[in-house]
Amino acid sequence: MSETIQFLPPRQAVLSRRTAIIADLADLLPPDCLVHEPRELVPFETDAFVAYRRVPLAVVLPRTTAEVAAVMKYCHRYGVPVVPRGAGTSLSGGAIPQEDAVVLGLSKMSRILEVDYANRTATVQAGVTNLSISETVGADGFFYAPDPSSQLACTIGGNIGMNSGGAHCLKYGVTTNNLLGVKMVLVDGTVIELGGKHLDAAGYDLLGLVCGSEGQLGIVTEATVRLIAKPEGARPVLFGFDTSEEAGSCVADVIGSGIIPVAIEFMDKPAIEICEAFAHAGYPLDVGALLIVEVEGSEAEMDAMLKEIVEIAGRHGVKTVRESQSAMEAALIWKGRKSAFGATGRIADYICMDGTVPLGKLSYVLKKTSEITDSFGLRVANVFHAGDGNMHPLILFNANDPEDAAKAEAAGNEILKLCVDAGGCLTGEHGVGIEKRDLMRHQYSEADLAQQMAVRAAFDEGWILNPSKVFPLEGRPTT
Ligand SMILES: Cc1cc2nc3c(=O)[nH]c(=O)nc-3n(C[C@H](O)[C@H](O)[C@H](O)COP(=O)(O)OP(=O)(O)OC[C@H]3O[C@@H](n4cnc5c(N)ncnc54)[C@H](O)[C@@H]3O)c2cc1C
Structure with missing residues (x-):
């Protein structure tokens, strides 16, 4: 594939010290926490934005916050770029390394440290997968709400990096609305804690700043997240329309009516066909657009909400309305939606x-x-x-x-x-990464960007944390 997006030129001073850097990192970490053989580095050369790839200088896979801090202290001292990495499922190239960078992978930090039902929180290491939180607390009637379709693999650290969302975030909010605290290692190895189990914190909302900062302000090693009680019941319903425009205007009217379903997901005809061929979810194939609307609550609450939504959909020419009749059918409806990207990749x-x-x-x-x-x-x-x-x-x-x-x-x-x-923005949940970096000027004025970069530089003056991402390469402060 042709490369239209540029990376920063590698720091020659770092490349020329590769052997010494690897030897120094080996002194800081147990042997199984350092990867440096060229063929073993290949799995880390890209993420789910596979069009671009660079083999990193080395990969470190620490097990503790203290090990992360030791690596950061060293890299800061010698000006070695560091690219934090969770599961590498970023769709905007956020975890793609550069040749002079040490990839700092959190995959060995994958323990759930505490579940606290009295405070409805879970405290986890950054490399814990999103889904494993809900799996851990599910039998006790709780779940963690943000549900990216990649939730089987993606990590809480990556979710925080990108402020990730998912199908069920309409009602419960995205990562930032469900994150209560983090332990984070700053660029020079200092360890700080932001937030906690309490709802708000004194002083500036640095936790809000860190969520969505794409690995540029520090390395999150632990997170405290909100747990939510499972609803009494939940029901996905399929609404088929002749056109995408009808489905789109129906969504605006449902939300405008004040009803907040748990999820409203959209598929156009090509997406319906691709997902149905993969998941056999029972999607209608004779419609031009499909909405999956999920309501939750008691049977009476769900019935009342659905009655209103059906009325609104009727005003937009809805052709098919089909409620799931069983837990298995509901699961299939969601399987189809959540495998949309994988199913598309088959064709x-x-x-x-x-x-x-x-x-x-x-x-x-x-x-x-x-x-x-x-x-x-x-x-x-x-x-x-x-x-x-x-x-x-x-x-x-x-x-x-x-x-x-x-x-x-x-x-x-x-x-x-x-x-x-149209009044919107460049990203909803996948982050800017490298993919949208050069479009930031379409969204922001020079003054807006300068202020954002000043905040970034306050955390990382030498721009060593994930440096090729988020901000256009031209016009950055010189370091
Ligand atoms: C099939 C598929 C479906 C997807 N569906 C969704 C979806 O529904 N919703 C959604 O929001 N996204 C979705 N994504 C995108 C992706 O899964 C999310 O962005 C996810 O949060 C990335 O997590 P990760 O662990 O893979 O992080 P990575 O890809 O490894 O990293 C993502 C970013 O976070 C930074 N980072 C990672 N760990 C840390 C840390 N501990 N501290 C500081 N920074 C860190 C990285 O430097 C990078 O900038 C999907 C991706 C795929 C492949």
Whole structure:
């Protein structure tokens, strides 16, 4: 694939000391916590934004906060870039390393440290997978709400890095709304704690700043997250429409009516076909767009909410309404939705865009998205968190054809600009990473960006933490 996104040029002073750096890191860590043989570094060369790859200088996999602190102290002293990494499922290239960087992987820090039902919290190490929290507390009637489709693999540290969301975040909020505290190692190895089990904290909201900071402000080693009691019942319902525009305007009216379902997910015709062929979820194939709306509560509460939603959908020409009749059917409906990216990968290479728009603009942006991909001669499948206005056009292309790949990137950029111009923003949940870095100027003024970079530099003056990401390369403060 052609590379249109630039990385920072590697620091020659670091590259020329590679052997010494590896020897020093070996002194700081147990032998099984350091990876430096070239072929063993290959699995760390990219993340789920696979178009770009760089083999890092070395990988460290510490087991404790003290080991993370020792590595950071060393790298800070010698100006060695560090790229934090959870499971490497970032779709914006957030965890892609650079040649002069040490990848700091949190995968060995995967213990649930405490479950505290009295305070409804769980305290976990950063490398714990998202799903394992809900699995641990599920039998006791609790769950952790943010549910990225990658939840089987992605880590809490990565979720904090990207402020991740998921299908069920419409009602419960995204990571930042469910994060109460972190233990974090600063760039020079200092360990700090932000927040805790309490609801609010005195002073500046640094926890809010850290959530979504894409590994640029420090390394999160532990997190305290909110646990939520499971509802009495939950029911996903399928609403089929002839057109994407009808489905989009229905979403805006449901939210505008004051009803907050747990989830409203959208699929257009290509997405329905792709997911149905993979999951056999029972999605209707004779519709142009599908909403999966999930309500929860007692039977009476769910019935009342659904009655209102069906009435609203009726005003938008709904063609099919189908309630799941069993737990197995409900699980299949969600399996289809949550495997959308994997199912798409079976038929073509794709890049997944992640723009957010005001709900009133959903129909307009969907229409324009098709026009953009048509103008590039590319196919698109839309599957996304409609209730949050968080769009995910999957642009299909052939990665072995550099021209096709360049067209896909160009179409993706146009779509993200469209989201911004419609009053939305460049990212809903996947972060800026390397993918959207050069579009930041479309969203922000020079003054806005300078202020954000000043905050970043207050944490990391030498810009060694995940340095190629988030901010355009030109116009950065010189270090
Ligand atoms: C099939 C698929 C489906 C997906 N579905 C969703 C979805 O529904 N919703 C959603 O929001 N995302 C989704 N994603 C994207 C991705 O899973 C999320 O961004 C996730 O939070 C990344 O977690 P990770 O552990 O893989 O982190 P990584 O990809 O390893 O890292 C992500 C970022 O966080 C930083 N980071 C990682 N760990 C730490 C740490 N301990 N301290 C500081 N910084 C850290 C990294 O430097 C990087 O910038 C999906 C991805 C895939 C492949």
